[in-house]
Amino acid sequence: MDRDVDGLLRRNAERQLAGFDWDRQRRTVMQHLAATQDRKPRRGIGIRIASGVAAGLVLAAGYLGMSLLGGTGRDAMEPIETTTVRESVEDDPLLASTDPATILMAGSMRLLVSNDPMLAPHSLWDQ
Amino acid sequence: MSDTCQEQDETVRLVRASQGGDRVAFDRLVQLHQDQAMRVAFGVLGNVHDAAEVVQEAFLKGYLRIKSLAAAESFRFWILRIVVNEAVSRHRALRRRAAMMRAFAAVDSRRRSPELDEKGNAEDLQAAVERALLRLTASQAKAIALFGIEDLPHAEVARIMGCSATVTRWHVHRARQKLRLLLREYLE
Numbered sequence: 001m002d003r004d005v006d007g008l009l010r011r012n013a014e015r016q017l018a019g020f021d022w023d024r025q026r027r028t029v030m031q032h033l034a035a036t037q038d039r040k041p042r043r044g045i046g047i048r049i050a051s052g053v054a055a056g057l058v059l060a061a062g063y064l065g066m067s068l069l070g071g072t073g074r075d076a077m078e079p080i081e082t083t084t085v086r087e088s089v090e091d092d093p094l095l096a097s098t099d100p101a102t103i104l105m106a107g108s109m110r111l112l113v114s115n116d117p118m119l120a121p122h123s124l125w126d127q
Numbered sequence: 128m129s130d131t132c133q134e135q136d137e138t139v140r141l142v143r144a145s146q147g148g149d150r151v152a153f154d155r156l157v158q159l160h161q162d163q164a165m166r167v168a169f170g171v172l173g174n175v176h177d178a179a180e181v182v183q184e185a186f187l188k189g190y191l192r193i194k195s196l197a198a199a200e201s202f203r204f205w206i207l208r209i210v211v212n213e214a215v216s217r218h219r220a221l222r223r224r225a226a227m228m229r230a231f232a233a234v235d236s237r238r239r240s241p242e243l244d245e246k247g248n249a250e251d252l253q254a255a256v257e258r259a260l261l262r263l264t265a266s267q268a269k270a271i272a273l274f275g276i277e278d279l280p281h282a283e284v285a286r287i288m289g290c291s292a293t294v295t296r297w298h299v300h301r302a303r304q305k306l307r308l309l310l311r312e313y314l315e
Contacts, residue, residue: 005306005314008313008314009275009276012256013169013170016169016174020165020179030154036187036191
């Protein structure tokens with residue numbers, strides 16, 4: 001009883017596969033295989049070329065962006081004369097406070113911006 | 128030495144050669160194993176065209192992954208597992224499509240004449256089997272193809288399906304129940 005369905009399926013499979021072209025099937029597999037293997041190295045080269053082009057584009061875009069924003073050459077826009085000086089925190093009256101909120105606001109040091117040319121050598125970057 | 132042992136030795140030798148990139152050796156492996164692969168794929172899908180495509184895809188994947196096969200003597204199980212997995216993917220897609228077609232047909236049948244309905248019932252065994260297999264779940268289709276059609280022992284079916292023998296027995300039982308109902312007019 002259990003095997004009646006199996007028998008029916010098997011008979012149908014035998015009938016359907018009776019005229020099957022096994023040689024053609026095998027040749028198709030080998031053709032696909034050859035095509036896949038031939039495509040493989042080309043794909044590798046393609047990826048390398050694409051990566052190179054992408055890197056070039058990124059560099060070009062970066063250079064262009066920098067030129068537009070600040071310039072990279074000698075004739076670029078003159079920098080604004082701004083000097084920065086560090087001021088000792090000991091002189092800050094804010095530190096006299098014991099209120100935590102005030103202390104947090106004060107920080108450990110403050111940056112002051114000045115246009116005074118006398119202060120130029122003492123720029124933050126020189127210290 | 129028996130034919131089976133000779134074939135097993137040849138398979139081991141061919142697998143090792145294929146692992147070294149020998150395409151001619153793999154061609155011979157395809158020749159040796161394609162008929163079983165084809166029967167299994169047909170058993171899951173129920174039509175020659177889809178089964179042939181599945182087998183081609185499976186052998187292609189097999190060649191590309193053959194270096195990962197540690198035990199050359201288990202090539203038959205290994206390639207059958209790839210075939211079954213490919214067939215199951217295809218079965219799922221076809222099953223979804225068949226369900227959609229049934230839904231459309233149900234709407235359409237309300238508008239059809241009785242003569243057309245009679246014509247629709249006069250179909251051959253092949254079409255009925257194909258449609259019935261798509262009513263099974265993927266696991267049931269796998270189990271009936273490997274055990275019912277290919278007549279592999281439960282332990283081998285379990286090894287290919289990656290589950291226990293008890294589970295494969297259950298899938299075979301459920302598949303037979305459904306198929307007996309769906310193909311009853313061809314079983315009498």
